[in-house]
Amino acid sequence: MAPAVPAPHATRPPFGARPARSELPRATRDPAWARWALTGAALAFLAFFLVLPLVVVFAQAFSKGGAYFLAAIREPDALAAIRLTLLTVAIVVPANVVFGIAAAWAIAKFRFPGKSLLTTLIDLPFAVSPVISGLVYVLVFGAQGWLGPWLIAHNIRIIFAVPGIVLATAFVTFPFVARELIPLMQAQGTDEEYSAVTLGANGWQTFWRVTLPNIRWGLFYGVILCNARAMGEFGAVSVVSGHIRGETNTMPLHVEILYNEYNIAGAFAVASLLALLAIATLVIKSIVEWRQTRTA
Amino acid sequence: MSIEAHSIRKKFGTYTALDGVDLNVPQGKLVALLGPSGSGKTTLLRIIAGLEFPDLGSGRVLFHGDDVTDLPAGRRKVGFVFQHYALFRHMSVFENVAFGLRVRRRRDRPSSAAIAERAHRLLELVQLDGLAGRFPSQLSGGERQRVALARALAVEPKVLLLDEPFGALDARVRKDLRRWLRRFHDEIQLTTIFVTHDQEEALEIADEVVIMNKAHVEQVGTPQQVYDKPASPFVYQFLGNVNVLRAPTLAGARRRSGGGEASPDGQIYVRPHDIELTPHDAGGSGLSAIVRHIHAAGPHARLLLEQVQTREHVEVEISRSELAALSLQANDLVRMRLRQTHSFDEDYAI
Numbered sequence: 063m064a065p066a067v068p069a070p071h072a073t074r075p076p077f078g079a080r081p082a083r084s085e086l087p088r089a090t091r092d093p094a095w096a097r098w099a100l101t102g103a104a105l106a107f108l109a110f111f112l113v114l115p116l117v118v119v120f121a122q123a124f125s126k127g128g129a130y131f132l133a134a135i136r137e138p139d140a141l142a143a144i145r146l147t148l149l150t151v152a153i154v155v156p157a158n159v160v161f162g163i164a165a166a167w168a169i170a171k172f173r174f175p176g177k178s179l180l181t182t183l184i185d186l187p188f189a190v191s192p193v194i195s196g197l198v199y200v201l202v203f204g205a206q207g208w209l210g211p212w213l214i215a216h217n218i219r220i221i222f223a224v225p226g227i228v229l230a231t232a233f234v235t236f237p238f239v240a241r242e243l244i245p246l247m248q249a250q251g252t253d254e255e256y257s258a259v260t261l262g263a264n265g266w267q268t269f270w271r272v273t274l275p276n277i278r279w280g281l282f283y284g285v286i287l288c289n290a291r292a293m294g295e296f297g298a299v300s301v302v303s304g305h306i307r308g309e310t311n312t313m314p315l316h317v318e319i320l321y322n323e324y325n326i327a328g329a330f331a332v333a334s335l336l337a338l339l340a341i342a343t344l345v346i347k348s349i350v351e352w353r354q355t356r357t358a
Numbered sequence: 359m360s361i362e363a364h365s366i367r368k369k370f371g372t373y374t375a376l377d378g379v380d381l382n383v384p385q386g387k388l389v390a391l392l393g394p395s396g397s398g399k400t401t402l403l404r405i406i407a408g409l410e411f412p413d414l415g416s417g418r419v420l421f422h423g424d425d426v427t428d429l430p431a432g433r434r435k436v437g438f439v440f441q442h443y444a445l446f447r448h449m450s451v452f453e454n455v456a457f458g459l460r461v462r463r464r465r466d467r468p469s470s471a472a473i474a475e476r477a478h479r480l481l482e483l484v485q486l487d488g489l490a491g492r493f494p495s496q497l498s499g500g501e502r503q504r505v506a507l508a509r510a511l512a513v514e515p516k517v518l519l520l521d522e523p524f525g526a527l528d529a530r531v532r533k534d535l536r537r538w539l540r541r542f543h544d545e546i547q548l549t550t551i552f553v554t555h556d557q558e559e560a561l562e563i564a565d566e567v568v569i570m571n572k573a574h575v576e577q578v579g580t581p582q583q584v585y586d587k588p589a590s591p592f593v594y595q596f597l598g599n600v601n602v603l604r605a606p607t608l609a610g611a612r613r614r615s616g617g618g619e620a621s622p623d624g625q626i627y628v629r630p631h632d633i634e635l636t637p638h639d640a641g642g643s644g645l646s647a648i649v650r651h652i653h654a655a656g657p658h659a660r661l662l663l664e665q666v667q668t669r670e671h672v673e674v675e676i677s678r679s680e681l682a683a684l685s686l687q688a689n690d691l692v693r694m695r696l697r698q699t700h701s702f703d704e705d706y707a708i
Contacts, residue, residue, distance in 0.1 A: 253444035256409055260431045260438040261458035261513055271461070275448040 119337050122330035134320075134331035142308040143316035144335065146224065150312065151292045154232045158288050162239025163281070167273070169240075170247030171255065184240050187233055196230050196301025203229075222304030227312065230298035235291045242284030243277055250276055279351070286343050293339060359422040359516040359549050360385045361406060367416035368401055375401040376412070377573040383551060383566075385422075388543045390560035391553045393570035394596070399553045400521055402570070406551065407519050408434045421516065437510030437548075441522040443502040445494040451505050452477055452490040458513035480508040484542075500531045511546075520552035524559065536563050557597050561585060569593050591702050594627050601628050601672050603665075627700040630660065630675035634695045635684060644693030647672060649686050654678060661686070663694065 092100075124131055134140060168174070169181055187195060201207045203220040213220060220226045254276065258268040274281075296314040303310040311319065313336055320329035361383040368376040376398045383389045391399040404410040406419055408431035418427045426434050445454050455477040459468055468476065481487040484504040494502055503523060510518065523539065524532040540563040543550055554560050560567050561581040569576045569584060569592075577589040588594040595602075603626045636644060647663035650671070654660075659681040661674045674694065676684075686692065 253440050253442060254446055256431075257438070257440060257444040257446070257509075258457070258461070260407060260409070260436060261461065261509070262432040263457070263461040264432070267461045271457070272446055275446075 116337060119330055119334050122326060123334040124327075125330075126327040130327055131331045131334075134325075134328040135335060137328075139308045139311065140316060140328075140332055143311045143313045143332070146227070146311065147293055147313040149224070150228050150231050151289060153228050154235060154292045155285060155289050157232055158235055158239050159281070159285060161236065162243060162284060162288075163277075165240045166243035166247050166277075169244055170250075171252050181244075184237050184244075187236050188241075192230075192234050192295065192297030193301055195233050196298035199226055199230055199233075199298075199302050221302050222306065222310060224310065226302035227299050227310060230302045231292050231295050234295050234298045235288045238288035238291060239281065239284035242280045242287070246277055246280040247273075282347065286347055289343060290340050293336060360420075361517055361549060361551065362420040362423075363402070363406060363417065364420070365417040366402065366405060366412045366419070368398075368405065368410065368412055374573050376405070378417075379570075379573070379575055381406075381568060381575070382578075383549060386547050386549055387565045388540070388550045388552070388563065389566045389568060390564035391551060391568050391570060392555070392557060392560040392596075393576075394555055396572075397570040398573045399555075399570045403519050403521055403551060403553050406517075407431055407436050407438045409438070435513070435516045437507075437513065437515035437518045439503070439506045439510050439518075439520045439523055441525050443494070443506045443526075445502055445505055445509070447494050449493075450490065451481070451486065451492050451494070451497070454494070454505055455480055455509045455512050457509065476512065477508075480511055481505075483511070484508045498531075499527045500535055503527065503535065515548070518548045518550040520550065522553055522555070524554070524556075532559070539563060561597070569596065571596070588700065591625075591627065594700060594702075599630050599673060599675075601630065601633075602626070603628065603670055603672070604668060625701065626696070627702075628696045628698070630673045631658075632696060632698040633672065633674045634697055635661075635674060635676060635680070635686075636693045636695065637684060638691040638693050644695040647692055647694050649688055649690045649692060652681070652686065652688060654681065663692065666691075 135144075165180065165184060169177060169184075200221055202209055203213060203226065204210050205214065205221070207221075220229070254272050255268050258272045263271065294314055295312075296318070299312055300315060300318075303312065303315055305311060305315060305319065307319070313332055317329050317333045317336075320332065361381070363379065363381040366376050366379045366381075368374075379398065379402060381402065391402060393399045401410060405412055408426070408429060412419075412427070418425055420426065421434065431438075446457065449457065452474075456473050459473045459476065462468075467473075478487055478490065481490055484507055486501060486504055486508070489497065489501065489505075494505070497505065520539075524535055527535060536559055539552075543563075552564075561584075564581060566578065567581055567584050568578050571592050577584050577593050579587075584593060585597055588597060594600055638646060646666040648666060649661055650664050651662040652659065653662075657678075658675050659678050661676070661681075663672045663674055664670070665672055672694065684692070
């Protein structure tokens with residue numbers, strides 16, 4: 063679970079020192095009780111909805127001791143689920159980075175017919191319930207689906223197999239990178255690219271030296287969100303996976319199975335790994351961002 | 359290198375940006391493309407640069423006699439400076455200037471020592487060598503503009519194209535920078551076209567002014583030519599203040615020597631400083647007018663008069679000593695004589 067983090071470009075301070083609170087004009091300062099009340103409310107909310115669940119996850123994971131925790135995540139089915147999740151992420155995230163950049167580039171920098179349609183389509187996965195997304199793939203690729211007989215005849219397995227899981231995850235996580243980049247690229251306009259072109263840069267050079275460095279923070283943030291969602295996706299994957307232990311179970315599905323078998327400590331042990339991965343990505347993001355503001 | 363454009367046409371959807379435009383810029387000149395917004399001047403500049411292309415089959419762009427219409431921007435050897443600078447925001451000033459050399463193919467690329475030397479020399483040329491390590495966001499508008507210029511010059515362009523180079527600067531900096539650009543141009547002798555909507559700017563620094571309106575070129579000439587002999591009412595009005603008066607009322611007011619002939623129901627154009635005022639009781643020829651307002655702050659006095667006969671308002675500009683000699687007050691009567699007037703055929707309606 064990735065907690066709500068403001069976009070990176072919003073958190074970067076402008077050049078020059080930030081004004082200390084005492085330098086702010088009086089009119090923008092609230093009375094002490096209001097400041098404390100608002101801050102307190104925000105912190106209480108965060109503690110209750112974000113920190114507490116996180117603590118519960120780890121407390122439950124270790125409720126039967128460290129040995130049980132290790133055994134739960136070393137068990138072959140758990141390892142298979144971890145491997146499958148990482149494999150899915152390793153395919154889906156790079157693919158969505160490429161698709162996302164391409165779509166954002168096309169939408170933000172060019173005029174073409176059908177542009178608004180494309181913009182709407184990118185949002186489709188947000189609008190559709192993940193379960194429906196999964197179901198769509200079953201209807202297309204499943205044994206009773208449109209392409210089912212042909213796929214069976216050629217011995218290609220998509221539904222209840224890894225390709226289906228990858229497809230469903232890719233569909234659900236498609237908007238993250240593109241959505242993050244489109245407003246950023248639109249705001250930056252095309253003048254810098256045109257400059258590069260008049261200076262003799264070719265398309266690749268323009269992209270690698272001008273466009274990509276300008277969007278790197280938005281891209282990084284999009285990748286993190288995409289990654290978190292790809293690891294945690296449940297609904298769509300659940301429909302296409304078939305829940306075959308050790309074969310088509312991703313980590314969230316494995317957690318569900320363990321939980322349904324009343325193996326609470328085991329379920330939370332695997333869940334704690336997902337939580338750890340999420341925390342790790344956020345820490346990496348903060349560190350890179352912090353270094354960037356220091357060098358700029 | 360000379361630049362020629364022949365019958366360029368460009369449409370964006372249903373909007374016509376350029377409708378058969380011709381342009382001829384001789385080698386080494388500083389030429390202004392002047393016109394109101396929407397007149398097509400920036401589109402023409404971008405077509406010359408190769409950032410836009412004319413509509414299929416419509417026209418050609420020639421550099422030094424060679425057809426470059428189908429060449430992409432990167433191969434035309436143009437230096438282009440954008441209105442909002444378009445500096446690479448993630449690169450230092452030095453890296454911005456070096457960019458054009460760094461992206462060259464390996465066999466054409468200078469050594470990094472040579473690139474560094476050239477970048478520093480260019481930054482010296484635009485008087486910014488001390489700021490090589492800064493980022494664009496740490497510079498003032500005028501400094502950014504000069505970095506953009508240095509960056510454009512790094513690739514040794516054959517022509518320099520500037521899109522509203524001073525448009526985003528405040529008035530003071532703008533004046534300094536445009537004089538600097540004129541001196542700079544005299545130094546480097548590079549064929550230069552700049553786009554502007556500011557007639558004062560164009561008339562002050564350009565060798566030649568190309569006045570555009572509604573996708574057409576209205577007039578081409580030296581600043582003095584276009585100012586003294588405007589080819590159309592549009593040019594006349596665009597290049598300075600002007601009074602438009604109905605012709606018949608002026609029959610007795612015009613000196614025999616001054617101005618062109620008005621068609622019977624045409625209009626007469628006269629600049630505020632081409633009107634002479636004489637005391638009313640002195641008699642003689644001239645139109646009677648009532649002084650409505652006197653604005654005397656500034657180097658010249660501006661008066662708003664109301665012509666007695668037609669009730670038309672007329673703006674007049676005279677020196678402050680003349681004003682003192684006339685000792686005018688609001689609501690006084692004066693006579694005005696038009697020293698120089700213009701009239702145009704009616705077909706030229708604006």
